[in-house]
Amino acid sequence: xxxxxxxxxxxxxxxxxxxxxxxxxxxxxxxxxxxxxxxxxxxxxxxxxxxxxxxxxxxxxxxxxxxxxxxxxxxxxxxxxxxxxxxxxxxxxxxxxxxxxxxxxxxxxxxxxxxxxxxxxxxxxxxxxxxxxxxxxxxxxxxxxxxxxxxxxxxxxxxxxxxxxxxxxxxxxxxxxxxxxxxxxxxxxxxxxxxxxxxxxxxxxxxxxxxxxxxxxxxxxxxxxxxxxxxxxxxxxxxxxxxxxxxxxxxxxxxxxxxxxxxxxxxxxxxxxxxxxxxxxxxxxxxxxxxxxxxxxxxxxxxxxxxxxxxxxxxxxxxxxxxxxxxxxxxxxxxxxxxxxxxxxxxxxxxxxxxxxxxxxxxxxxxxxxxxxxxxxxxxxxxxxxxxxxxxxxxxxxxxxxxxxxxxxxxxxxxxxxxxxxxxxxxxxxxxxxxxxxxxxxxxxxxxxxxxxxxxxxxxxxxxxxxxxxxxxxxxxxxxxxxxxxxxxxxxxxxxxxxxxxxxxxxxxxxxxxxxxxxxxxxxxxxxxxxxxxxxxxxxxxxxxxxxxxxxxxxxxxxxxxxxxxxxxxxxxxxxxxxxxxxxxxxxxxxxxxxxxxxxxxxxxxxxxxxxxxxxxxxxxxxxxxxxxxxxxxxxxxxxxxxxxxxxxxxxxxxxxxxxxxxxxxxxxxxxxxxxxxxxxxxxxxxxxxxxxxxxxxxxxxxxxxxxxxxxxxxxxxxxxxxxxxxxxxxxxxxxxxxxxxxxxxxxxxxxxxxxxxxxxxxxxxxxxxxxxxxxxxxxxxxxxxxxxxxxxxxxxxxxxxxxxxxxxxxxxxxxxxxxxxxxxxxxxxxxxxxxxxxxxxxxxxxxxxxxxxxxxxxxxxxxxxxxxxxxxxxxxxxxxxxxxxxxxxxxxxxxxxxxxxxxxxxxxxxxxxxxxxxxxxxxxxxxxxxxxxxxxxxxxxxxxxxxxxxxxxxxxxxxxxxxxxxxxxxxxx
Numbered sequence: 009x010x011x012x013x014x015x016x017x018x019x020x021x022x023x024x025x026x027x028x029x030x031x032x033x034x035x036x037x038x039x040x041x042x043x044x045x046x047x048x049x050x051x052x053x054x055x056x057x058x059x060x061x062x063x064x065x066x067x068x069x070x071x072x073x074x075x076x077x078x079x080x081x082x083x084x085x086x087x088x089x090x091x092x093x094x095x096x097x098x099x100x101x102x103x104x105x106x107x108x109x110x111x112x113x114x115x116x117x118x119x120x121x122x123x124x125x126x127x128x129x130x131x132x133x134x135x136x137x138x139x140x141x142x143x144x145x146x147x148x149x150x151x152x153x154x155x156x157x158x159x160x161x162x163x164x165x166x167x168x169x170x171x172x173x174x175x176x177x178x179x180x181x182x183x184x185x186x187x188x189x190x191x192x193x194x195x196x197x198x199x200x201x202x203x204x205x206x207x208x209x210x211x212x213x214x215x216x217x218x219x220x221x222x223x224x225x226x227x228x229x230x231x232x233x234x235x236x237x238x239x240x241x242x243x244x245x246x247x248x249x250x251x252x253x254x255x256x257x258x259x260x261x262x263x264x265x266x267x268x269x270x271x272x273x274x275x276x277x278x279x280x281x282x283x284x285x286x287x288x289x290x291x292x293x294x295x296x297x298x299x300x301x302x303x304x305x306x307x308x309x310x311x312x313x314x315x316x317x318x319x320x321x322x323x324x325x326x327x328x329x330x331x332x333x334x335x336x337x338x339x340x341x342x343x344x345x346x347x348x349x350x351x352x353x354x355x356x357x358x359x360x361x362x363x364x365x366x367x368x369x370x371x372x373x374x375x376x377x378x379x380x381x382x383x384x385x386x387x388x389x390x391x392x393x394x395x396x397x398x399x400x401x402x403x404x405x406x407x408x409x410x411x412x413x414x415x416x417x418x419x420x421x422x423x424x425x426x427x428x429x430x431x432x433x434x435x436x437x438x439x440x441x442x443x444x445x446x447x448x449x450x451x452x453x454x455x456x457x458x459x460x461x462x463x464x465x466x467x468x469x470x471x472x473x474x475x476x477x478x479x480x481x482x483x484x485x486x487x488x489x490x491x492x493x494x495x496x497x498x499x500x501x502x503x504x505x506x507x508x509x510x511x512x513x514x515x516x517x518x519x520x521x522x523x524x525x526x527x528x529x530x531x532x533x534x535x536x537x538x539x540x541x542x543x544x545x546x547x548x549x550x551x552x553x554x555x556x557x558x559x560x561x562x563x564x565x566x567x568x569x570x571x572x573x574x575x576x577x578x579x580x581x582x583x584x585x586x587x588x589x590x591x592x593x594x595x596x597x598x599x600x601x602x603x604x605x606x607x608x609x610x611x612x613x614x615x616x617x618x619x620x621x622x623x624x625x626x627x628x629x630x631x632x633x634x635x636x637x638x639x640x641x642x643x644x645x646x647x648x649x650x651x652x653x654x655x656x657x658x659x660x661x662x663x664x665x666x667x668x669x670x671x672x673x674x675x676x677x678x679x680x681x682x683x684x685x686x687x688x689x690x691x692x693x694x695x696x697x698x699x700x701x702x703x704x705x706x707x708x709x710x711x712x713x714x715x716x717x718x719x720x721x722x723x724x725x726x727x728x729x730x731x732x733x734x735x736x737x738x739x740x741x742x743x744x745x746x747x748x749x750x751x752x753x754x755x756x757x758x759x760x761x762x763x764x765x766x767x768x769x770x771x772x773x774x775x776x777x778x779x780x781x782x783x784x785x786x787x788x789x790x791x792x793x794x795x796x797x798x799x800x801x802x803x804x805x806x807x808x809x810x811x812x813x814x815x816x817x818x819x820x821x822x823x824x825x826x827x828x829x830x831x832x833x834x835x836x837x838x839x840x841x842x843x844x845x846x847x848x849x850x851x852x853x854x855x856x857x858x859x860x861x862x863x864x865x866x867x868x869x870x871x872x873x874x875x876x877x878x879x880x881x882x883x884x885x886x887x888x889x890x891x892x893x894x895x896x897x898x899x900x901x902x903x904x905x906x907x908x909x910x911x912x913x914x915x916x917x918x919x920x921x922x923x924x925x926x927x928x929x930x931x932x933x934x935x936x937x938x939x940x941x942x943x944x945x946x947x948x949x950x951x952x953x954x955x956x957x958x959x960x961x962x963x964x965x966x967x968x969x970x971x972x973x974x975x976x977x978x979x980x981x982x
Contacts, residue, residue, distance in 0.1 A: 020084030057159030174220030349961030494632030501732020509545025510739025511807025558627030638706030657723030738797030
């Protein structure tokens with residue numbers, strides 16, 4: 009950012025009996041102007057006073073301050089400078105300049121918004137400006153300050169200073185920094201006195217302080233020193249203040265050494281982040297001390313369910329020897345991996361363990377003692393905790409001793425040393441590689457790994473930045489035969505596809521997809537345009553075939569027709585009128601289904617394989633598709649969902665459904681799940697899955713699973729602003745009459761309780777009510793929502809009426825073929841292939857943010873469909889719109905392709921603030937423009953999604969993206 013003359017940093021302002029805390033980005037601007045902000049470690053000095061302080065500032069090699077900045081200071085108004093002579097040093101000197109006026113002064117808020125970002129927060133705890141200022145100086149600034157320097161002549165002498173410091177100490181400790189790291193206080197007095205008199209003045213000050221508080225000042229400050237300047241005029245201003253500078257730097261040296269020894273000396277980059285967290289902590293009037301370790305993990309917190317993961321892992325240990333030689337080293341290495349990603353500050357490992365992990369580890373062993381089944385020896389929880397802490401500390405020393413080895417390298421080395429008998433451990437509840445997450449991808453060797461470990465230990469594809477190659481199991485080392493895991497691009501929207509249930513009417517949804525693929529016009533499987541797919545009943549069978557098996561939609565249609573005919577094979581009949589019907593009825597009642605389950609089970613096993621688990625790596629893994637299958641329980645008809653992502657995500661209590669996961673390392677098979685979801689009452693008996701439960705058709709409550717799919721998106725992607733595209737495919741319903749149908753009479757056979765229950769059951773299996781409800785609640789939301797359904801003039805075909813399949817195909821085609829809605833959906837699908845990413849955090853200049861980024865395409869250079877896409881858009885007069893204004897159009901010459909052949913369009917736009925929308929759309933001809941994936945964006949949302957502000961690293965251990973002009977030096981590890 010270009011320099012300005014503003015120095016205002018912090019301020020307190022009172023209006024209508026409410027105090028406002030104003031904070032500018034002055035500190036961030038100064039620190040980010042340093043050439044080596046990742047390795048430079050600043051010192052902060054806070055000078056408090058007025059005229060005498062102003063004269064001292066001029067001699068400390070600071071830029072000349074304005075008259076206003078000194079003459080009209082109020083409570084808590086603080087300006088910030090940097091000593092320009094230290095800009096390129098390892099130790100830049102920051103000097104904060106504040107005042108504690110003897111009388112309240114009226115002053116105006118400094119208008120900095122044209123070149124600085126200003127944040128205003130209400131301080132509800134305070135009604136008095138002086139109390140708020142005391143809290144600002146002590147609770148906010150003192151954890152970062154090496155030296156406080158008070159100018160007694162500006163502040164009314166020693167008594168007011170003693171009163172202020174006493175108020176500070178009565179607030180309690182401001183942070184969790186070690187007791188060895190405390191600010192020093194220097195009080196500057198005038199006129200000159202001898203050294204002995206300075207000592208007597210110090211004693212007098214301590215006596216005044218003791219009259220204000222009984223608290224020992226050494227509990228809060230490293231020391232209190234008195235410095236007397238020579239009389240003004242006896243020496244030149246430079247010579248007069250030379251001793252002050254020497255004393256300030258000497259005091260700062262002692263505090264800096266303590267910070268180094270305690271591993272709390274922070275780089276300029278980390279100091280910026282900690283200050284940002286401290287502003288919020290202060291404004292929230294939090295009574296708890298500011299915790300630097302916890303603040304560094306705000307955006308990457310430890311696993312909330314760490315205790316549960318560790319408990320299950322420890323229960324697998326059979327001897328004390330296994331616990332000590334295997335479990336404890338693995339746990340310690342896992343915690344090291346979690347604690348020290350790339351860019352993380354190297355806190356003391358024992359402090360990190362006690363703050364973040366000790367409670368979880370202790371409660372994992374809280375049952376009491378660990379008893380060896382063979383020798384009957386035991387290990388108390390306290391001993392268990394100490395062993396982990398010691399092991400973690402030893403591993404940290406190895407990490408710190410090398411400038412090239414990372415915590416990822418150390419953990420990988422430990423896994424390679426695991427003994428063969430330990431490698432036989434398997435779990436679908438806990439990722440054994442990291443011990444901190446729920447696994448999602450089951451490899452051929454039987455070990456299941458989480459997505460985060462795929463990102464950390466997998467190899468990023470050379471062709472696709474969002475795909476990771478897993479050549480071998482991270483746990484046992486066995487080859488995977490080339491597993492590829494596709495992840496969701498960080499700034500993209502989520503594309504959702506749902507399939508209603510409906511037996512043979514499921515064929516309708518496949519015709520919709522076939523027509524959509526034809527309308528799009530790309531040689532690209534239509535199902536791969538979606539990130540989340542949820543199906544009920546026959547919709548679950550279809551989603552498995554399309555996404556897990558990867559069948560083209562045309563082939564899936566043929567397979568579905570054959571499947572329906574095989575599944576709905578009637579039982580052998582006697583062929584005797586009435587008697588045959590009665591026999592069939594009683595057989596159906598006692599067999600709990602009209603059709604034998606063996607036919608549908610054989611068909612499912614043939615389609616999916618008899619041993620394929622729902623978590624096994626598949627086509628869905630390579631395309632990044634997350635799939636859900638809706639079922640209901642037989643006891644209370646509760647809605648449940650099986651997933652191919654093991655139910656990863658956080659769901660609120662009372663969500664209305666349950667996520668089903670494997671337990672005790674028992675794999676849940678795909679055909680079993682499909683069988684459960686298609687067990688419609690009276691058609692097929694329910695299906696029992698060992699260790700999980702007995703289930704039936706999910707259509708009893710969620711025949712249209714759209715709402716459930718939206719809930720799953722919110723659970724998996726909590727930071728996303730909902731999905732960007734939702735496509736809901738219905739299986740047809742009877743056209744609703746304008747008026748209710750009334751029966752003139754009530755007959756026992758026509759309107760008795762059995763036919764009434766049957767009609768109610770059929771209505772509950774319909775999707776029309778759920779669709780209408782969702783249409784209302786999605787109104788005004790960001791995503792594009794599409795619903796396709798067939799309306800029948802009479803009753804819809806029965807679930808098992810295979811004779812109607814050709815009619816259903818014709819009805820589906822006639823319902824949407826050539827429709828404007830289908831054409832609009834195709835345009836939206838094409839637009840969703842494009843995403844936008846920032847180059848770096850945009851700076852603010854002249855009151856605006858210059859936002860520079862790139863429009864990218866999900867289809868990469870190695871994908872044959874990219875050529876078809878460019879050709880398709882080149883044939884049509886297609887262009888991007890930025891904030892409604894057109895960019896260059898597509899050309900066959902490949903002007904949008906980078907050197908690697910990937911689509912890449914650089915975009916620049918000016919915005920007035922970080923929350924202003926950035927709208928990027930794709931327009932084909934004169935048709936209605938469609939937003940690209942995730943659009944409209946904001947600067948804040950893009951920075952958060954791309955983790956551009958993750959200066960403490962990420963769980964993925966990926967190096968933070970930096971601005972192109974940022975210089976770097978090798979970071980020192982302390």
